[in-house]
Amino acid sequence: MDIARGAASGSGIEAFRKAVEADPLFAAEGMDVERAKRNVTEVSRALRELERAFAAGSFLRRVFLWRYPLGKYAVPLSFVRSFIESERARRAFLADPTVSRARALLERWQDAARHYVRCVARYRTLHDILRAADPDGDTFQFQDMFGNVSDIDYIERTLDAMEKNGAALIKEVGEYGRLLSGIERAKGDRAAREEPLTYETGTLTPEAERLLVMQVRERMPFVQSDVLETYGPLRYSIRHFDGAATPHLFNVYVLRNKKTGLESMHVALIDDFYFLKITGPDADFGGLGRANFEELIELGIPYWHQNATAFYTMRDQMYWADIATIADMARRPDLDQRHLQKERSSMFDLMLGSCAFDILGYVGHTWDRHHKDAFSTYSFLYGLLMRSHPSVYYLPFNRSVWRLPEPLDILGDRRLPKEKVRYRPLRDVLPVIGEDVLGTVMQGARLRSEARRKKGIAAGI
Numbered sequence: 001m002d003i004a005r006g007a008a009s010g011s012g013i014e015a016f017r018k019a020v021e022a023d024p025l026f027a028a029e030g031m032d033v034e035r036a037k038r039n040v041t042e043v044s045r046a047l048r049e050l051e052r053a054f055a056a057g058s059f060l061r062r063v064f065l066w067r068y069p070l071g072k073y074a075v076p077l078s079f080v081r082s083f084i085e086s087e088r089a090r091r092a093f094l095a096d097p098t099v100s101r102a103r104a105l106l107e108r109w110q111d112a113a114r115h116y117v118r119c120v121a122r123y124r125t126l127h128d129i130l131r132a133a134d135p136d137g138d139t140f141q142f143q144d145m146f147g148n149v150s151d152i153d154y155i156e157r158t159l160d161a162m163e164k165n166g167a168a169l170i171k172e173v174g175e176y177g178r179l180l181s182g183i184e185r186a187k188g189d190r191a192a193r194e195e196p197l198t199y200e201t202g203t204l205t206p207e208a209e210r211l212l213v214m215q216v217r218e219r220m221p222f223v224q225s226d227v228l229e230t231y232g233p234l235r236y237s238i239r240h241f242d243g244a245a246t247p248h249l250f251n252v253y254v255l256r257n258k259k260t261g262l263e264s265m266h267v268a269l270i271d272d273f274y275f276l277k278i279t280g281p282d283a284d285f286g287g288l289g290r291a292n293f294e295e296l297i298e299l300g301i302p303y304w305h306q307n308a309t310a311f312y313t314m315r316d317q318m319y320w321a322d323i324a325t326i327a328d329m330a331r332r333p334d335l336d337q338r339h340l341q342k343e344r345s346s347m348f349d350l351m352l353g354s355c356a357f358d359i360l361g362y363v364g365h366t367w368d369r370h371h372k373d374a375f376s377t378y379s380f381l382y383g384l385l386m387r388s389h390p391s392v393y394y395l396p397f398n399r400s401v402w403r404l405p406e407p408l409d410i411l412g413d414r415r416l417p418k419e420k421v422r423y424r425p426l427r428d429v430l431p432v433i434g435e436d437v438l439g440t441v442m443q444g445a446r447l448r449s450e451a452r453r454k455k456g457i458a459a460g461i
Contacts, residue, residue: 012182026086029339030346039352046359053366076119082112117166144314147421148412225255231327252327264353275303295451316411321397
């Protein structure tokens with residue numbers, strides 16, 4: 001019998017209501033449901049653009065993407081949509097806790113749990129296929145831009161954890177169904193494991209403030225968007241950049257694209273700035289190679305300034321949800337603070353807009369690879385691990401979704417030695433190039449675009 005269609009007693013509906021209030025599944029206190037739906041559509045549209053770019057000039061790639069579409073196998077769109085509808089049903093039930101609305105909520109939870117399980121299985125299938133196709137598949141190591149390393153065994157363990165979480169979700173939906181039917185009388189709060197978010201406000205140094213102004217003026221996503229709201233500086237401890245928990249300052253921006261109206265958010269690291277070296281024997285050019293920076297090299301610019309918190313710099317972006325929640329605690333103090341901190345998804349609708357923006361950037365880089373004849377050597381396994389963002393789409397930061405007692409560990413199981421890390425922090429770069437050259441480096445994206453336009457080349461992303 002479908003648990004959502006079972007009988008419900010008076011005591012059952014009351015116990016169910018209390019449990020939903022205390023410890024719901026698939027919940028997002030404060031999330032704009034309608035904006036989330038719009039932004040999922042934008043993510044889907046961007047993925048189709050990416051498929052067209054991937055498939056260009058290759059019948060085999062076109063067939064592969066027809067069989068394994070990105071919106072099913074790389075990005076769990078069906079789960080995200082069912083998550084959004086679950087939150088809509090939760091609000092409807094709590095506003096009017098009737099038996100029919102309780103059953104409707106259970107149906108949404110069933111759908112969300114099933115989609116979660118199916119999407120994780122598809123994601124693993126895509127991993128397996130791309131690993132088998134990669135010449136270094138059995139010895140592959142993913143290295144992010146900050147030196148965090150994930151080997152194949154570690155990646156497999158993260159997928160195992162996601163599968164176990166799917167099983168836990170299926171089990172808990174069943175428990176809620178028995179609660180509603182009166183078979184069970186009470187339900188414990190299994191998700192009450194998180195320590196409250198702690199943070200401090202901070203103050204930027206004059207140097208950091210000057211560079212932040214230049215970053216917002218010169219770099220994506222700001223140059224394409226109007227900044228609607230800004231929150232920060234917020235001091236938050238994170239291990240992603242330094243290998244050990246280190247306090248850093250962040251701003252949270254709410255953005256609206258000037259052309260499309262796409263609404264998104266951006267978490268920006270604002271007390272440190274990172275660079276790729278693009279001249280000299282130890283130059284590191286990133287994924288597109290030297291050709292991507294040839295105009296800057298011709299201008300004598302030695303470094304490329306990189307957006308440290310962009311989604312593509314590392315696998316674990318869960319800190320975005322933490323910092324966005326901290327901002328929203330001040331932004332909307334009327335929200336239920338307990339659920340806000342447990343779910344950390346009140347700005348998930350805007351994070352989905354950021355995902356769409358990230359994919360469109362990937363589209364631009366993919367066409368660049370075609371134009372520069374750099375596509376044939378591209379590792380699709382690396383691309384999957386860099387750009388599929390399970391730490392965002394599967395909401396492992398949300399305790400109404402992630403039901404295992406241990407958090408998802410997805411950042412990496414070790415770090416490269418400092419001298420092998422691709423990004424170089426400001427403290428290492430500034431003594432070498434000085435203040436004047438640093439100012440020019442911060443303008444690199446605009447200077448490159450202007451140089452390309454003079455050559456008759458599209459400006460790119």
